[in-house]
Amino acid sequence: MAVAGEDPARPARVVSLNLCTDQLAMMLAGDGQLLSVSHLAYDPRSSAMAEDARGYHKNHELAEEIYLLDPGLVLAGRYSDRATVSMLKRLGIPVAVFDPAYSLDDVRARITEMGAALRQQERAAAMLRDFDTRLADLQAEVTRRPRTAIYHANGYTTGDRTLSGQILLAAGLANVASEAGLSSGGVMPLEVLALAAPEALVTGTPYPGASRSEEILDHPVVETLRHTLPGTRIADHDWLCGTPYVLRAIEDIAALRRRIEQEGQ
Amino acid sequence: MRGRVFFSGLILAVLVLFTVSLVIGPAQIGPMESLRSLIAGDGGPLTLVMREIRLPRALLALLVGGSLGLAGAAMQGYLRNPLADPGLIGVSGSAALGAVLAIQTGFAAGFALGLPLAALAGALAGVFVVLALAGPRGTSLTLILAGIAISSLTGALISLVLNLSPNPFAANEIVFWMMGSLADRSMTHVWIALPFALLGAVLLASLRRGLDALTLGEDSAAAMGIGLSRLRLTLVFGTACVIGASTAVAGSIGFVGLVVPHILRRWVDARPGRLLGASALGGAAMVLAADIAVRIVVPSKDLKLGVLTALVGAPLFLHMIYRTRREGL
Numbered sequence A: 001m002a003v004a005g006e007d008p009a010r011p012a013r014v015v016s017l018n019l020c021t022d023q024l025a026m027m028l029a030g031d032g033q034l035l036s037v038s039h040l041a042y043d044p045r046s047s048a049m050a051e052d053a054r055g056y057h058k059n060h061e062l063a064e065e066i067y068l069l070d071p072g073l074v075l076a077g078r079y080s081d082r083a084t085v086s087m088l089k090r091l092g093i094p095v096a097v098f099d100p101a102y103s104l105d106d107v108r109a110r111i112t113e114m115g116a117a118l119r120q121q122e123r124a125a126a127m128l129r130d131f132d133t134r135l136a137d138l139q140a141e142v143t144r145r146p147r148t149a150i151y152h153a154n155g156y157t158t159g160d161r162t163l164s165g166q167i168l169l170a171a172g173l174a175n176v177a178s179e180a181g182l183s184s185g186g187v188m189p190l191e192v193l194a195l196a197a198p199e200a201l202v203t204g205t206p207y208p209g210a211s212r213s214e215e216i217l218d219h220p221v222v223e224t225l226r227h228t229l230p231g232t233r234i235a236d237h238d239w240l241c242g243t244p245y246v247l248r249a250i251e252d253i254a255a256l257r258r259r260i261e262q263e264g265q
Numbered sequence B: 001m002r003g004r005v006f007f008s009g010l011i012l013a014v015l016v017l018f019t020v021s022l023v024i025g026p027a028q029i030g031p032m033e034s035l036r037s038l039i040a041g042d043g044g045p046l047t048l049v050m051r052e053i054r055l056p057r058a059l060l061a062l063l064v065g066g067s068l069g070l071a072g073a074a075m076q077g078y079l080r081n082p083l084a085d086p087g088l089i090g091v092s093g094s095a096a097l098g099a100v101l102a103i104q105t106g107f108a109a110g111f112a113l114g115l116p117l118a119a120l121a122g123a124l125a126g127v128f129v130v131l132a133l134a135g136p137r138g139t140s141l142t143l144i145l146a147g148i149a150i151s152s153l154t155g156a157l158i159s160l161v162l163n164l165s166p167n168p169f170a171a172n173e174i175v176f177w178m179m180g181s182l183a184d185r186s187m188t189h190v191w192i193a194l195p196f197a198l199l200g201a202v203l204l205a206s207l208r209r210g211l212d213a214l215t216l217g218e219d220s221a222a223a224m225g226i227g228l229s230r231l232r233l234t235l236v237f238g239t240a241c242v243i244g245a246s247t248a249v250a251g252s253i254g255f256v257g258l259v260v261p262h263i264l265r266r267w268v269d270a271r272p273g274r275l276l277g278a279s280a281l282g283g284a285a286m287v288l289a290a291d292i293a294v295r296i297v298v299p300s301k302d303l304k305l306g307v308l309t310a311l312v313g314a315p316l317f318l319h320m321i322y323r324t325r326r327e328g329l
Helices: A019-028 A063-068 A082-090 A104-118 A121-138 A163-170 A190-196 A212-218 A220-228 A246-264 B002-023 B031-039 B045-079 B091-105 B114-134 B140-164 B170-179 B187-205 B208-214 B218-223 B228-250 B256-268 B272-297 B305-326
Strands: A014-016 A034-038 A057-059 A073-077 A095-098 A147-151 A200-204 A231-234
Touching: A014 A019, A019 A034, A019 A073, A019 A095, A019 A104, A019 A121, A063 A082, A073 A082, A073 A104, A082 A095, A095 A104, A104 A121, A104 A163, A121 A246, A147 A163, A147 A190, A163 A246, A190 A220, A190 B045, A200 A212, A200 A220, A200 A246, A212 A220, A212 B170, A220 B045, A231 A246, B002 B031, B002 B045, B002 B256, B002 B272, B031 B045, B045 B187, B045 B208, B045 B228, B045 B256, B045 B272, B091 B114, B091 B140, B091 B170, B091 B228, B114 B140, B114 B187, B114 B228, B140 B170, B170 B305, B187 B228, B187 B272, B208 B218, B208 B228, B208 B272, B218 B228, B256 B272, B256 B305, B272 B305
Parallel strands: A014 A034, A014 A073, A034 A057, A073 A095, A147 A200, A200 A231
Antiparallel strands: none
C-alpha cells in the first residue's frame, strides 16, 4: 500500500467526486495518495487533465462504489449529489466539501483549502507562488477595455461575478453581459446580443452529437457577428474550474485582446 | 354575406397578431422604429434583429398555426369526430420522433431537407397507425386510445434517443419536442418547412368537396363520385406534410387542431370543406397569440408554446369528452 509521506495524519486513499476537486487533487496529492477521480476528469472537453486522469481509478460519483474503495478522505463539490455525500458521511467517511470558484481569489482559496485537506500545504504554497507570478505577468495595464460578449448554448452568457467573467476582466476586456444586467450570468436573448453591438465574440465549442441548444451558435445573427468581429471559440476545460489552468484561459483571451486592438488601428 | 364578414374578420385578426408579434421582443425597440428597419433595412443591428429574429419567428407562428388548424379540421372532417387533433392522436409525437432521429443520426445535417423529410416520414407512420387502429369511422374511444398509445410510445422513444445522445444538452430538449417553441429560429427554418407545409395545404384544400360530401355518409359520397380510397390517401399525405413540416421546426404543439375547429365550426354552418380554410386562419391566429403571450408572461424564460395551448385546450377537451359520453358514443 502506498505510504503518503512522513506526515502520519496525511490522508491516504483519497477519492474525488467532482471535476474541479479531481484536478486540484491530481496537482497537489503526493505519490499514491490519490486513488480515484470522477469520470468527468477523463473527458478532454471538460477536463484540462484528461491524460493525467488515466493513472487513477475512475468513479461515477455513486455512494456504493466509493464506499467499496475504502477511502480515507472523499473530496466533493458543494453541488455534488447531496444524497451521496450525506450517505458517505453517515458511513463514517471523512468528506471535504469545496465551493465552486467565482473569482481568481476563490481559485487561490481553493488551492489553499485543497493543500490543507490533503495535508500538502507546502505544495499548495509553491503552487500559489507560481500562480501569483504568472498572473502578475498576464495582467497588463490597459487603457481601454474592448466590450466582449461570451455566448454559449441556449443563449447563456456569464457576467462579471463568475469565473469566466473574471477571466475576461483579468485579460483586459469588458463584458457586455454586465451592461445587460446579467452580472451573475443568465440567458441573453439573441436580440439583446445583436443590439449590444459587442466588439468581440467569445463562443463555446460545440459538443459531439447534435442539439437544438447549440443551434443558436449557428444562428444568422451569431454568424454575422462571428464574421464581422474578432472572436474565438473557447474550450470548456480551461474555464470550468478554479485551477491554475484559468491562467491558460487568460492567456488565450489576452491574445484575442491584442487582435482586437490591432484590427482597431 | 355572413361568411365573407367572418373570413375578413379572421384575416384581419391574423394580420393584427402578425404585426404585434413583429414588434414584441426582449429588446426594447419602438414599434414604428422596428417596422421601419424591417422594411427599409440599413444593415445595422436593428435590421438584423427584425429580419433574422422576429420576422422568421412570426412567419413560423403563421405557418405552424395554419398547419395545425388545417390538419385538425381535415382529420375531424374525415373521421367525422371532433376529438381528432394531430397532437392528441399521436401524429405530432411521431413526427417529433422522426425529427429527433434525423438530428441525432446526423441525417438532418447531411442535407437541407433531411429534417422535414424525416419528420414527414414519422408523421406518415403515425397517421397510418392511427387510421388503421381507429378504422374508417373511428369511434371516439378507439381514436383516443390509439392516440394515447402512440403518444406514450413516441414520447418514450424520444426520451430514450435524447438520453443516449453524447451531447450534454440533448436530454434537456425532451421538453422542447413535447411542448414546442419558436424561440431562436431563423429564416433557414422557414425555408425548410415552407415547401412541405404548402404541399400539404394544397393536398388538404383539395379535399373540400369530398369532406362536405362525406357528411352525408360514405355511400352517398361514393354516389356523388367521391373516390374514398383516394380521399383517404390524400388526407394521410396532406396531414403528414403539414404536421411533419411544423413539428420539425417547432416541436409538437398540442390542442390547436382541437380548439380552433371546435370554435369556428358554427360559423361555417358545420361544413367541413369551409372549415378547412377557417381553421387554417384560426390556427395561425391562435399560435401567433400564444407566441406573443409566452414573450409577455415570462420574457426571460423560454416558456413552451404547448403549455399555453394545453391550458386553453385541455379543459375544452375534458368538456368535449363529457359531452361525447352524454351522447352515448
